[in-house]
Amino acid sequence: KESPFIHINVKTSKKEAILVVKDNGVGIEDVELERIFEMFYRVSSKVMGSGIGLFIVKEVIAKLKGTIxxxxxxxxxxxxxxxxxNESGKL
Structure with missing residues (x-):
């Protein structure tokens, strides 16, 4: 794309933190979107990577009792x- 971007927005409250990461990339088809958090799943062989990144992210977030x-x-x-x-009050 001529003007690629990644926007990151963070909102916090006493209850939770919400992080929203948005890009203007090529997008992901719905049928692929259902599988992107599976270990070693890659949407395309044209893109570099091992297909483990989003799996790890989801596992870490699950350990924090969160969602993605x-x-x-x-x-x-x-x-x-x-x-x-938001666990800041428990320290």
Missing amino acids: DATSKIGQGSTFTITIP
Whole structure:
């Protein structure tokens, strides 16, 4: 793309932190989107990587008792939303 971007937005409250990561990349088809968090799954062989990154991210977030969701539109990009509990009061 002529003007690629990645936007990161973070909102916190006493209850949780919500991180939203959005890009304007090629996007991911719905059938592929269902599998992107599987270990070693790669959407395309044209893209570098081992297919383990998003799996690790999801596992770490699960250990923090959080969630990660992804939405995407072909030709428009993808959005990842991570929600984790705010544990700052427990330190």
